[in-house]
Amino acid sequence: xxxxxxxxxxxxxxxxxxxxxxxxxxxxxxxxxxxxxxxxxxxxxxxxxxxxxxxxxxxxxxxxxxxxxxxxxxxxxxxxxxxxxxxxxxxxxxxxxxxxxxxxxxxxxxxxxxxxxxxxxxxxxxxxxxxxxxxxxxxxxxxxxxxxxxxxxxxxxxxxxxxxxxxxxxxxxxxxxxxxxxxxxxxxxxxxxxxxxxxxxxxxxxxxxxxxxxxxxxxxxxxxxxxxxxxxxxxxxxxxxxxxxxxxxxxxxxxxxxxxxxxxxxxxxxxxxxxxxxxxxxxxxxxxxxxxxxxxxxxxxxxxxxxxxxxxxxxxxxxxxxxxxxxxxx
Amino acid sequence: xxxxxxxxxxxxxxxxxxxxxxxxxxxxxxxxxxxxxxxxxxxxxxxxxxxxxxxxxxxxxxxxxxxxxxxxxxxxxxxxxxxxxxxxxxxxxxxxxxxxxxxxxxxxxxxxxxxxxxxxxxxxxxxxxxxxxxxxxxxxxxxxxxxxxxxxxxxxxxxxxxxxxxxxxxxxxxxxxxxxxxxxxxxxxxxxxxxxxxxxxxxxxxxxxxxxxxxxxxxxxxxxxxxxxxxxxxxxxxxxxxxxxxxx
Numbered sequence: 418x419x420x421x422x423x424x425x426x427x428x429x430x431x432x433x434x435x436x437x438x439x440x441x442x443x444x445x446x447x448x449x450x451x452x453x454x455x456x457x458x459x460x461x462x463x464x465x466x467x468x469x470x471x472x473x474x475x476x477x478x479x480x481x482x483x484x485x486x487x488x489x490x491x492x493x494x495x496x497x498x499x500x501x502x503x504x505x506x507x508x509x510x511x512x513x514x515x516x517x518x519x520x521x522x523x524x525x526x527x528x529x530x531x532x533x534x535x536x537x538x539x540x541x542x543x544x545x546x547x548x549x550x551x552x553x554x555x556x557x558x559x560x561x562x563x564x565x566x567x568x569x570x571x572x573x574x575x576x577x578x579x580x581x582x583x584x585x586x587x588x589x590x591x592x593x594x595x596x597x598x599x600x601x602x603x604x605x606x607x608x609x610x611x612x613x614x615x616x617x618x619x620x621x622x623x624x625x626x627x628x629x630x631x632x633x634x635x636x637x638x639x640x641x642x643x644x645x646x647x648x649x650x651x652x653x654x655x656x657x658x659x660x661x662x663x664x665x666x667x668x669x670x671x672x673x674x675x676x677x678x679x680x681x682x683x684x685x686x687x688x689x690x691x692x693x694x695x696x697x698x699x700x701x702x703x704x705x706x707x708x709x710x711x712x713x714x715x716x717x718x719x720x721x722x723x724x725x726x727x728x729x730x731x732x733x734x735x736x737x738x739x740x741x742x743x744x745x746x747x
Numbered sequence: 748x749x750x751x752x753x754x755x756x757x758x759x760x761x762x763x764x765x766x767x768x769x770x771x772x773x774x775x776x777x778x779x780x781x782x783x784x785x786x787x788x789x790x791x792x793x794x795x796x797x798x799x800x801x802x803x804x805x806x807x808x809x810x811x812x813x814x815x816x817x818x819x820x821x822x823x824x825x826x827x828x829x830x831x832x833x834x835x836x837x838x839x840x841x842x843x844x845x846x847x848x849x850x851x852x853x854x855x856x857x858x859x860x861x862x863x864x865x866x867x868x869x870x871x872x873x874x875x876x877x878x879x880x881x882x883x884x885x886x887x888x889x890x891x892x893x894x895x896x897x898x899x900x901x902x903x904x905x906x907x908x909x910x911x912x913x914x915x916x917x918x919x920x921x922x923x924x925x926x927x928x929x930x931x932x933x934x935x936x937x938x939x940x941x942x943x944x945x946x947x948x949x950x951x952x953x954x955x956x957x958x959x960x961x962x963x964x965x966x967x968x969x970x971x972x973x974x975x976x977x978x979x980x981x982x983x984x985x986x987x988x989x990x991x992x993x994x995x
Binding site: 459540541543544546547548549550551552554555565568572576579583604607608611612615616620621623624625634636637640658660705 | 854878
């Protein structure tokens, strides 16, 4: 565009010079014909392809910016470690891209520091909480008993904050996944919660209907299912049963005898610090948000079946993939 | 060692069951003086005598001079990491059972602790009741200097005589029922898997009918219901059985 403009200016200067030289001999008419033939016509012929060429050059050279912007937009939530690809950028815009990457790195650092701080605070709170708990034990009065419940709720919250920080750290620096048996995870969790449930007058049962293997981190998966069981025990009335089930496809679910949770409620509760019953001071807090995040790390979906009063993780697991390919073959 | 060594057994506080743990000495390695004192005092109410030390140096000195039955270990200590110390010590020395009591609650920390040689792993804060129950569970394990009578609440099993009683009431048991009760009471408070029970009760050459374990469990449950507590023996569907450790 600028080139075309410069050409027009240059030519118009040239025309003035020619006008002065030739006006005496040929007269105005001849001059104009000359200009049309030698200047306007070639200019028009030149400008049309120039217009398209310039458009093409601008589009192709700036296209990486567009794709980078689209990719930055598509980065969900607090995903870390995203950087623009310098090689895709034209040479002239690479300093800009580099500055952008530095900025993204600084943002990641800030997020990491914030989480490390939360984890440290939570960690440091544990010893004073331990002292408080035992001092209350010593008092033994009804008031102390009531306060002990509050300490227990604080303990859970502190644990959840640490867990959340850790899960976010896993997102930032992915940990290599193993092949994990979901029934092993279910057995771990049942072992942990059956005695606890028995003391609260509730049953914890295990139902294994298959041996799905998934790619994941066993401890992290157990933490997710533990959170679901904790919630399930809270909503199940005394004498009721919480069932941890595995299979037959790549899923691990927790069924309770509470009210059931609709998909919309589940989505809302998966947000940090949301809670179904605000009256209950010892509520789930971060519980379902942690489960949702762990599901995300494992490319699993957090699913709810309100009729069966069941919440669980559905994996893109080995079994499922096998089933799909079978279907495609047949 | 610091000042709050509570060697004396406070047998009067809880009653009969305390006597069995009376001579059980526990080393508490914890750098927070106040917490160490509270834990020591707290477990004394349950019949353990606890000695508190604040670092690894003092712990090694204490272990060299006294025989302990169990150790309560904090991980973050001023002169080193408790877990590293445990990893270093465990292979060469016959350490007593170790219960880690820590603020570290990361995924993987628990497994690392148990792999590092600890026998149990508890996260702060903890109630004294639970701490005492876990200590009792450690000392019930086979191979430890376990008392001749193993208890879960008011239920007591005499290992040598193969007899059981609840409070003052004797419970008549067949050989298999006694074997089952010993298996369950040694792991009271934890789920014992069905397959473990099958392996323990039947020799490999004995035929095991599918309902054999259920039948023995059901008979034992009846006897416990009558003499002790209807909810003592709990079925964990899909897993196995659980003998609850509660109620002195």
